[in-house]
Amino acid sequence: MAIPVEAFFLTPDGEGTLQQQVRGMVMQGILSNLFPAGARLPSSRKLAEHLGTSRITVTLAYTDLVASDYLVSRGRSGYFVSESAPRKPEFQLPATSVATATDWSRAIGSRFSGSEIVTRPRNWRDYPYPFIYGQADARLFDHHNWRACALRALSPREFEATTLDQYDQDDPKLVDVVQRHILPRRGIRARPEQILITMGAQNALWMAAEILLTQRRVAVHENPCYPEQRKILERTRCTTVALDVDEGGLDPETLPDRVDVVFTTASHQCPTNVTMPVDRRRRLIELAARRGFVIVEDDYEFEIPDTAAPAPSLKAMDRGGAVVHVGSFSKSLFPGLRLGYLVADEAFIREARSLRALILRHPPGHIQRTAAYFLGLGHYDSQLNRMARAYRRRRAEMDAALRAHGLLHGPDHARGGSSFWIDAGEGVDTSALARNLLADGVVTEPGSVFFSDRPAGRRFFRLGYSSIDSGKIPEGIRRIAARLEQSGCTRP
CATH class of the missing domain: 1.10.10.10 (Winged helix-like DNA-binding domain superfamily/Winged helix DNA-binding domain)
Incomplete structure (x- = not known):
C-alpha cells in the first residue's frame, strides 16, 4: 500500500x-x-x-x-x-459510559477540596494589567543557559545521576551547590547531612508540620499568613494560634505560654512583606532556647532585592539548633520548577528524608542536575542581578503611583519583595473590587484568604509586580484608584 x-x-x-x-x-x-x-x-x-x-x-x-x-x-x-512501530491499542470501548454506583460522599474519608484559595483568572496573562504575585516574567529568564544546562544534564555521562531511582538520596551536585553557594548568602553553615532537597517550600512546610506536630501540640502562625500554611497546620489537628503581625512582623512577646512550634516568614512576611528586625529575631531565638520550642523559618523571598542590606536568617543566628530553615527557588528561577530545600539538625533531616521517600522518593533527578549546573556555573547570579534591576524599577514606579493616588501613606515598612500589601479602607470588599477590575483589564488578589478571620481581611489586597511591565503600572494603579473612588470607601 x-x-x-x-x-x-x-x-x-x-x-x-x-x-x-x-x-x-x-x-x-x-x-x-x-x-x-x-x-x-x-x-x-x-x-x-x-x-x-x-x-x-x-x-x-x-x-x-x-x-x-x-x-x-x-x-x-x-x-x-515499520512493522514494530508503536500502535494505538485496539480494543472496543462501550458506546456510553456506565454511571458509577459508588457513593463517594460516604467513601471519601478525608476531604481536601472546597477550602478557599488565592484565586486569579487562568488566562490572567491576557489582561493588560496583571498585578499577579509569584509568576515568572519570561523576559527576565535566562532561557539559553537553562536549556544548555538541561542538555548537559541529559548527556550520556549524566545518565545514571538523572535517570536512576536514588531512593531517599539527593543529587550530590545540587546539595553541594546549596551548601557552598546558596546558604552562605544567608549566613548559614551546614553539612550535607543537614540539607534535604524538596519539591518547593510548600512541600517542606508540610513535612515540617507532619514531623513536629500532633493533636496534643500547639503551633503558632502569623496572621495574615500564607493560606496553605494555615491549611497544612489544620490537617495535623494540632492547636493553632494566629498572632497578628505589625510593621516588624511577628512579635515574640505575644507568644502564648504554651507553644511547641512557631512558623514565621521573617525575611519578608507573607503577605505584608515587612521584615522582622534583628532584635526581634534574637529575642525569638532566645525564647526558643529557653522554652524548648522549634522555629520553622520560611525564608520567603529572601533573594528578592531589598532597599537595605538583608538581615541574617534566623538559622544563621541560631546556636542551639532550634531553627528549621525552608528555602525555595520558585521566585528566583520560576514557580513551575517546584524545587526547594530544608536545612536543620541531622535528627530532623533524617525523619524528613524518610517521610519524603514514603511519599515521592526524591525530586526528579534531571531537574536537580539541571538546577545544580545553572546555580553552580554562575547563571543564577546573573539571573538575580537582572531581576533586581527590573524589580527595583517596577517597585519605584508602583510606589510613586500608589502614593499619587493616595493608596500608600507614610514609610514603606515592606522594603522589598515582589508585591505591595494594600489597605483599601473601611467598607471595601476587595473580592468585589477584584471582580469589577477585571472589566477594566486589571487583575488583583483579594486579601481575605490570608486571614484566620476572613471578614477582617476584606479591606486588604495584594498587588504583585513580577509579571507586569513597569510602563503599564501607572495606568493600572489609576484604574484601581478609580474603582475605589466609585465604591465611596474611607481611605485608611
Missing part, C-alpha cells in the same frame, strides 16, 4: 519547525492506525513539492523517524512504516 501525498498538509498554526511538523504528521498517522505497517511513504521529493518545503526538511524528518523505529528505509525503494 502506498500512502497518498494528499494525506499530508501543513496548517498555519502548526507548532514547531517544519521538520517537526512533518515528523508529527507521520507519527500521528501511524499511531492512529491510518498508516498500516508496511505502507510506503511518499518520496521525499514528492512530499516536499506537495508541502512547499525543501527536500532536506522531509529527508531529515524521515531519517529521525527511522531512528525512532516508526519507519524503515529500504534502499532505493523508499521509506515504509
Whole structure:
C-alpha cells in the first residue's frame, strides 16, 4: 500500500519547525492506525513539492523517524512504516459510559477540596494589567543557559545521576551547590547531612508540620499568613494560634505560654512583606532556647532585592539548633520548577528524608542536575542581578503611583519583595473590587484568604509586580484608584 501525498498538509498554526511538523504528521498517522505497517511513504521529493518545503526538511524528518523505529528505509525503494512501530491499542470501548454506583460522599474519608484559595483568572496573562504575585516574567529568564544546562544534564555521562531511582538520596551536585553557594548568602553553615532537597517550600512546610506536630501540640502562625500554611497546620489537628503581625512582623512577646512550634516568614512576611528586625529575631531565638520550642523559618523571598542590606536568617543566628530553615527557588528561577530545600539538625533531616521517600522518593533527578549546573556555573547570579534591576524599577514606579493616588501613606515598612500589601479602607470588599477590575483589564488578589478571620481581611489586597511591565503600572494603579473612588470607601 502506498500512502497518498494528499494525506499530508501543513496548517498555519502548526507548532514547531517544519521538520517537526512533518515528523508529527507521520507519527500521528501511524499511531492512529491510518498508516498500516508496511505502507510506503511518499518520496521525499514528492512530499516536499506537495508541502512547499525543501527536500532536506522531509529527508531529515524521515531519517529521525527511522531512528525512532516508526519507519524503515529500504534502499532505493523508499521509506515504509515499520512493522514494530508503536500502535494505538485496539480494543472496543462501550458506546456510553456506565454511571458509577459508588457513593463517594460516604467513601471519601478525608476531604481536601472546597477550602478557599488565592484565586486569579487562568488566562490572567491576557489582561493588560496583571498585578499577579509569584509568576515568572519570561523576559527576565535566562532561557539559553537553562536549556544548555538541561542538555548537559541529559548527556550520556549524566545518565545514571538523572535517570536512576536514588531512593531517599539527593543529587550530590545540587546539595553541594546549596551548601557552598546558596546558604552562605544567608549566613548559614551546614553539612550535607543537614540539607534535604524538596519539591518547593510548600512541600517542606508540610513535612515540617507532619514531623513536629500532633493533636496534643500547639503551633503558632502569623496572621495574615500564607493560606496553605494555615491549611497544612489544620490537617495535623494540632492547636493553632494566629498572632497578628505589625510593621516588624511577628512579635515574640505575644507568644502564648504554651507553644511547641512557631512558623514565621521573617525575611519578608507573607503577605505584608515587612521584615522582622534583628532584635526581634534574637529575642525569638532566645525564647526558643529557653522554652524548648522549634522555629520553622520560611525564608520567603529572601533573594528578592531589598532597599537595605538583608538581615541574617534566623538559622544563621541560631546556636542551639532550634531553627528549621525552608528555602525555595520558585521566585528566583520560576514557580513551575517546584524545587526547594530544608536545612536543620541531622535528627530532623533524617525523619524528613524518610517521610519524603514514603511519599515521592526524591525530586526528579534531571531537574536537580539541571538546577545544580545553572546555580553552580554562575547563571543564577546573573539571573538575580537582572531581576533586581527590573524589580527595583517596577517597585519605584508602583510606589510613586500608589502614593499619587493616595493608596500608600507614610514609610514603606515592606522594603522589598515582589508585591505591595494594600489597605483599601473601611467598607471595601476587595473580592468585589477584584471582580469589577477585571472589566477594566486589571487583575488583583483579594486579601481575605490570608486571614484566620476572613471578614477582617476584606479591606486588604495584594498587588504583585513580577509579571507586569513597569510602563503599564501607572495606568493600572489609576484604574484601581478609580474603582475605589466609585465604591465611596474611607481611605485608611
